[in-house]
Amino acid sequence: MSDVFEEHRNLLFAVAYRMLGTAADAEDAVQDAWLRWSAADRSDVQDPKAYLVRITTNVALDRLRSARAQRETYIGPWLPEPMLTSPDVAAEGAELAESVSMAMLVVLETLSPLERAVFVLKEVFGYPYAEIARALDRTETSVRQLGTRARKHVEARRPRFEAGGAERRAATERFLDAVVGGDINRLMETLAPDVTLWTDGGGKVRAPRKIVHGADLIARFFAGIVDRPYEGVDPGDWLLRRVEINGGPAVVVSGPDGPISVISATVGDDGRVRDIQLVANPDKLRAIAEGRTLPM
Structure with missing residues (x-):
C-alpha cells in the first residue's frame, strides 16, 4: 500500500x-x-x-x-x-x-x-x-x-516570447547581474519601460505593498536596497547565490540565519525584463532554506 x-x-x-x-x-x-x-x-x-x-x-x-x-x-x-x-x-x-x-x-x-x-x-x-x-x-x-x-x-x-529560451535566459542573467552589482545604468538597460515589480512580504517583512510600475522607479528601488540593511542584516553580510527557481535563473539573498529573499524575472519578446518577482515572506522561503527541489 x-x-x-x-x-x-x-x-x-x-x-x-x-x-x-x-x-x-x-x-x-x-x-x-x-x-x-x-x-x-x-x-x-x-x-x-x-x-x-x-x-x-x-x-x-x-x-x-x-x-x-x-x-x-x-x-x-x-x-x-x-x-x-x-x-x-x-x-x-x-x-x-x-x-x-x-x-x-x-x-x-x-x-x-x-x-x-x-x-x-x-x-x-x-x-x-x-x-x-x-x-x-x-x-x-x-x-x-x-x-x-x-x-x-x-x-x-501568458508572456509572449519571440526570442528563444537561451536568449531569454541570457537576458534574465544580465538583469540579475545588474541587480547583484547594484549598477543602476546596467539595470535600466535590461528593463522594459513598462516593467512591473511584485514584492511579496506578506505583511511580515519590509516590502512595497503595491505593485511597482516603470523602469525608473524599479531601478531606483533596487539601487536603494543594496545600500542598507534588510531585516537586520547588513548588505556586507548578505550571501548572494545564483540558483534555478521554478524552471529559470534566480538569486537567493541569504543572511546568517538563512534566506531573506528570492528574486526572479520574466523576459518579454523584446529581450527586456517585463515582470520581476521578489519573495521575502519568510513563510514562503522554507522550501528554499530546506533545499527542496520541485519534482516535475
Whole structure:
C-alpha cells in the first residue's frame, strides 16, 4: 500500500503544487491524499495512479477554495512559493519549465479552482478530458468547456516570447547581474519601460505593498536596497547565490540565519525584463532554506 503511494508521490506533489502555488499547501494536500488512500476500500481500484491523482486533485480543490478566500485579505501582492528546480528542467522541455514558472503560477491564480484543475491536468500532464471528468465528477462536456475557457484565459495573459529560451535566459542573467552589482545604468538597460515589480512580504517583512510600475522607479528601488540593511542584516553580510527557481535563473539573498529573499524575472519578446518577482515572506522561503527541489 505505502509502496504504491510512494511510487506516485512526486507526481501527486507536482499536481498539487501547480494547483495551490505553495510547497506547504501541496505537501498538506499530498498528506491528506495519503490518509484518504489508507482509509479507502481499494479492492476495485484497477489504476492506482489515476485513483491517487483523482484524490489529490479533489483535496487540492478544497484547499484552493479555502486559500482563495484567505488570499483576498493577503497583505500586498501574493506570489507563489519559489522552489528549487534542476538545471535540466529547461532542457527537458520549455513547456514543462513554463508550467511551474512564477509568471505562469501567477496567471493560474486568476482562474477559478475548477478551471485551474482542468488546465493543470489537461495542459500540463496531458490527461484526456474523459479521465478528468471522472476525477472531478463532472460531465465531459462541462470539463471541455472549462478547459477551453481556462486555455483562452491563460493564452491571453501568458508572456509572449519571440526570442528563444537561451536568449531569454541570457537576458534574465544580465538583469540579475545588474541587480547583484547594484549598477543602476546596467539595470535600466535590461528593463522594459513598462516593467512591473511584485514584492511579496506578506505583511511580515519590509516590502512595497503595491505593485511597482516603470523602469525608473524599479531601478531606483533596487539601487536603494543594496545600500542598507534588510531585516537586520547588513548588505556586507548578505550571501548572494545564483540558483534555478521554478524552471529559470534566480538569486537567493541569504543572511546568517538563512534566506531573506528570492528574486526572479520574466523576459518579454523584446529581450527586456517585463515582470520581476521578489519573495521575502519568510513563510514562503522554507522550501528554499530546506533545499527542496520541485519534482516535475
